[in-house]
Structures are given as C-alpha cells and as structure tokens.
Amino acid sequence: xxxxxxxLEDMDLLRPYLQKNEPKVCNxxxxxxxxxxxxxxxxxxxxxxxxxxxxxxxxTSEKGGDxxxxxxxxxxxxxxxxxxxxxxxxxxxxEMIPEAKLPLFRENYSVSELSDDRDNYDYLYNIEELAxxxxxxxxxxxxxxxxxxxxxxxxxITRFDDTNRTEGLRFFDENYMPQVSFGILESSENEAVxxxxxxxxxxxxxxxVLYRDGAVAGFAMGEKIGDTLFVHIEKSHREIHGAYxxxxxxxxxxxxxxxxxxxxxxxxxxxxxxxxxxxxxxxxELIKKYCFTISKKSVK
Numbered sequence: 295x296x297x298x299x300x301x302l303e304d305m306d307l308l309r310p311y312l313q314k315n316e317p318k319v320c321n322x323x324x325x326x327x328x329x330x331x332x333x334x335x336x337x338x339x340x341x342x343x344x345x346x347x348x349x350x351x352x353x354t355s356e357k358g359g360d361x362x363x364x365x366x367x368x369x370x371x372x373x374x375x376x377x378x379x380x381x382x383x384x385x386x387x388x389e390m391i392p393e394a395k396l397p398l399f400r401e402n403y404s405v406s407e408l409s410d411d412r413d414n415y416d417y418l419y420n421i422e423e424l425a426x427x428x429x430x431x432x433x434x435x436x437x438x439x440x441x442x443x444x445x446x447x448x449x450x451i452t453r454f455d456d457t458n459r460t461e462g463l464r465f466f467d468e469n470y471m472p473q474v475s476f477g478i479l480e481s482s483e484n485e486a487v488x489x490x491x492x493x494x495x496x497x498x499x500x501x502x503v504l505y506r507d508g509a510v511a512g513f514a515m516g517e518k519i520g521d522t523l524f525v526h527i528e529k530s531h532r533e534i535h536g537a538y539x540x541x542x543x544x545x546x547x548x549x550x551x552x553x554x555x556x557x558x559x560x561x562x563x564x565x566x567x568x569x570x571x572x573x574x575x576x577x578x579e580l581i582k583k584y585c586f587t588i589s590k591k592s593v594k
Contacts, residue, residue, distance in 0.1 A: 295380040297337040297352050302328060302489070305496050307340070311349055311366050318522050319392050319581055320416050320560045322366055325499060325517050325526040329486035333479070341376065348373040353389070361387040361585075370398055378588075385589040390414050393582040407587040413564035416581035417572045419557040421523065424546035424575065431576050435539045442536025446506045451544045454501035454513055456494070462503055463491045465510040469531060479563060487527055490515065499526060502545055504537060511537045514545040521555045528559075542575065 305328060312324040320326045327336070334353035341348045348367035355361045367373040378386065390411060391399070399405050427435050443449060454462060470484050490497045501515030512530030516523050525545065530537035546557055558581075562569040 295339045295341065295350065295376075297339045297350070300328065300331040300336040300338050302493065302496060304328075304338075308338070308349060311340075311347060313519055314366075314368075318416070318418060318556065318558060319390075319583070320524055320526075320558050321363060321390050321414075323517060323519055323524040323526075323558075325490075325497060325524060326560065328497070329490065329526060330482070332485070333482035341373075346372060348376065350377055355387070355389055359387070361389045363389065364391050364395055370395070371402065374398075374402070385587050387585070387587045389585045390583045391586070393584065396584060399586070399588070403588045405586045405588060407585075409585045411583040411585050414561045414583045416561055416583075417559045417575075417577040418522075418579040418581055419546075419559065419575060420578050421546050421549060421554050421557050423578075424557055425543060425550050426547075427543055434574065435543070438536040438539040439543065440536070442506070442534065442540055445535070448505075448507055449511075449540075450505040451540075451548075452503050452505065453548075454503050454515060458503050458510075459491065459494065461510050462513050463488070465513070465531075466491060466529060470529065487529065490527065501527070502541070502548055504530070504541055504544070506531075506534060506537070512541050514541045516545065518549070518552070518554060521553055523549050523554045523557045525557060525559045 305324065308327075309324050312322060312327060330336070337352045339350045341350070346367075346369055348365050348369070350365050350373070351363040352360055353363060362377070365373040365377065388399075396405075423432075427439075452458065466487060471488070490499060499515040499517050501513055503510060504512045511534050513527070514525065514529070515527040516525040518524075523546070528538065528541055528545075530541055542559075549557075556578075559572060559575075562572055
C-alpha cells in the first residue's frame with residue numbers, strides 16, 4: 295500500500311467517496327479534508343477491489359509522529375484488516391475517530407491509550423434553530439444582529455458566486471491576510487480559505503456574502519452532504535458588531551427550503567473564545583472524537 299501526498303488535483307478522484315460521509319463528521323467532508331491537508335500533512339492510499347473500496351488516511355499528529363484517521367470505506371472490518379496487514383509497525387495510532395465507531399474497534403481489537411479528543415469535537419445544530427434564532431436562548435445573538443442593522447444605512451445578503459468573488463477575495467486579503475501574529479493554525483486556515491476563493495470550480499462550495507452600506511462585511515461558505523450542511527468558512531469584519539451572527543443565521547436560512555436538517559460548524563480548535571461562541575448557539579450534539587493506539591500483537 296503506497297501513500298501519496300493529498301493534492302488539490304485529487305479532488306475529482308476522491309469526491310464521490312467523500313460524498314458518502316456517513317457519521318456527519320467534518321473531517322471526512324471534501325471541504326475539510328482538502329482545506330486542512332497541508333496543516334495535517336495528509337497522505338492517502340485508495341484501494342478498490344471489485345465492489346470494495348477504501349481510502350486510507352495518514353496524517354502527522356499535532357503531538358508528533360504519523361497517525362491514521364478512520365478509513366473511508368464500504369466495509370470497515372475489511373479495511374481495518376487490510377491496514378493492519380499492510381503496515382509494517384508494532385502498533386497503529388488513530389486520531390479523530392468518531393465515538394460511534396468506537397464499538398467496532400473494541401469488538402475486534404484491544405484498544406489502549408484511549409483519550410478524549412475534545413478540541414476536535416464537531417458542533418452539530420438543528421438548521422431551523424440556527425436559521426430563526428428564536429427564544430430566550432438566542433437573545434444575545436438577536437441583539438447583536440439588531441445592533442448591526444441599526445448601525446448601517448443598508449445591508450444585503452447575496453449568493454457568493456463569480457459576480458462577487460473578487461470583492462470577497464479583496465475583503466479577505468485586506469482583513470485577514472495582513473495579520474503577522476497568527477500562529478501556524480491560523481495561518482494554515484487563511485491559506486486554505488484563500489485557496490477555496492481562488493479555486494471555486496474545484497471546491498464547489500456554496501455560500502453567501504454580507505454587504506453593509508455597499509461594502510463586503512463578511513462571507514460564509516459550506517457544502518451539503520445528505521441532510522447536513524458542513525460550514526467550512528465563516529469570516530466577518532472584526533470591528534462590525536453583529537456581522538458574524540447575521541452570517542451564521544443567514545447561511546442556515548439559505549438552506550431552509552432544502553432537505554438539510556442539520557448544520558455541522560466543525561470544531562473549535564481549542565480556541566476558548568470560539569468554543570464559547572459555538573456553544574452559545576446551543577448545538578443539539580457535540581460529535582465526540584477519540585484517539586487511541588492498537589498494537590498488532592493485541593488483536594483478538
């Protein structure tokens with residue numbers, strides 16, 4: 295099994311498999327998978343045999359060393375067996391494994407060094423709640439939006455497309471790219487967002503642009519997989535109160551006439567401010583993920 299670096303040109307090859315994302319986890323959506331490939335040093339191996347397929351994913355852990363993510367496959371038992379057979383190591387380390395998949399590992403292998411991966415939990419929301427922000431629970435967000443509306447002469451939400459992409463890119467470059475104090479995580483995200491904006495035909499994300507008094511005040515973008523909208527980008531002007539809250543609400547509202555039922559706004563990357571913000575929108579579920587090690591000698 296040969297692992298190759300994940301490149302943007304691999305999108306068309308892998309997209310059909312990623313579109314079958316079953317556990318509603320952002321890591322296996324095409325947007326997240328490709329946007330964060332450089333940060334994670336993502337490598338993959340695609341195996342197809344008759345009606346069997348598996349994408350094996352290897353990344354560099356933030357703690358150092360190579361680890362595996364959950365294979366994308368139509369036969370998890372066979373895929374894991376193949377991975378254990380092909381790898382020439384004493385043990386295999388897995389990271390960002392959804393809680394729903396833990397029983398499969400525990401039933402077939404002796405799992406050790408199991409740890410909670412809180413920083414990579416996904417935030418899953420009911421689309422109707424995000425789109426409407428009704429009730430006392432969302433009083434703060436509605437106040438922020440009201441402040442935004444009162445503070446301008448006009449505002450507008452439009453679809454993000456080729457007619458305003460240049461404006462969106464200029465807004466992003468002026469408000470996010472000049473920051474020199476960002477760490478590697480923020481710099482990687484900015485590079486990924488810019489890649490999305492400059493390669494729309496490859497990523498195929500849909501989104502909205504927020505205008506305030508004729509100027510771009512922010513934009514949000516995501517992709518629909520099944521009944522879930524995966525939100526990959528939420529960028530607003532940092533000095534305009536309420537712009538962020540209006541983007542969150544409006545992107546969800548733009549999918550209300552579709553079969554989308556859930557919104558996955560990804561993780562919080564251990565950022566305490568972002569964690570408080572995402573919790574304040576009252577997710578219906580935090581999709582838990584775990585890290586663990588399996589020794590080949592401990593296979594039952």
